[in-house]
Amino acid sequence: MTIQGALSAAVSALRVSSAQVAASADNIANANTNGYKAKEVHASTITTKQTVATGYSSGGVSGFTVEAQDPGVNIGLEMIRIITAHTAYRANLEIVRTAEEISREQVSTKA
Numbered sequence: 001m002t003i004q005g006a007l008s009a010a011v012s013a014l015r016v017s018s019a020q021v022a023a024s025a026d027n028i029a030n031a032n033t034n035g036y037k038a039k040e041v042h043a044s045t046i047t048t049k050q051t052v053a054t055g056y057s058s059g060g061v062s063g064f065t066v067e068a069q070d071p072g073v074n075i076g077l078e079m080i081r082i083i084t085a086h087t088a089y090r091a092n093l094e095i096v097r098t099a100e101e102i103s104r105e106q107v108s109t110k111a
């Protein structure tokens with residue numbers, strides 16, 4: 001896996017985590033709206049074909065939105081979803097920071 005591959009996978013996960021928080025925010029904002037059906041963003045793995053025996057080709061994450069069948073919003077569940085998405089966001093942000101640090105070290109080594 002290259003630094004670019006790690007960044008691509010992490011950034012795709014950051015986008016999904018952001019969408020998950022946004023969906024929960026919409027759900028909470030509409031909790032008292034008659035007939036509102038909560039939305040949830042699900043994450044799905046993007047797989048890539050491994051073509052090099054000695055390397056790893058990164059994939060990533062995509063998201064898709066699902067609407068609840070029944071109207072209503074469970075505030076407790078939305079808070080759990082926000083905390084979960086926040087934790088995933090922070091972990092993927094750390095990957096971006098680490099990749100940046102490795103890139104800087106590679107540049108300084110070559111200089």
